[in-house]
Amino acid sequence: MRVEVTIARTTTLPPGAIDALACELSRRIEQQFPDFPNRVQVRYAATNNLSVLGAGKEAKDRVSEILQETWESAEDWFSEP
DSSP: OEEEEEETSSSSSOOOHHHHHHHHHHHHHHHHOSOOOOOEEEESSSOOEEEEEESOHHHHHHHHHHHHEEEHHHHOOOOOO
């Protein structure tokens, strides 16, 4: 399963946030889908978007929920360098 998250360039994030989000999101997806090798990429782009390739609708919906939970809990897992 390949997960691509794009964040709008207009969104201001602290240094290291993109890499930290990719790492935390990958960890959480791995917990939910241990039988699917996954690759998570997070980067800046023109708009916010989530793409889940190589998985069905249920998996995409769950990945979307995981992303939302991860984003909302950033104060628990992200600390600025």
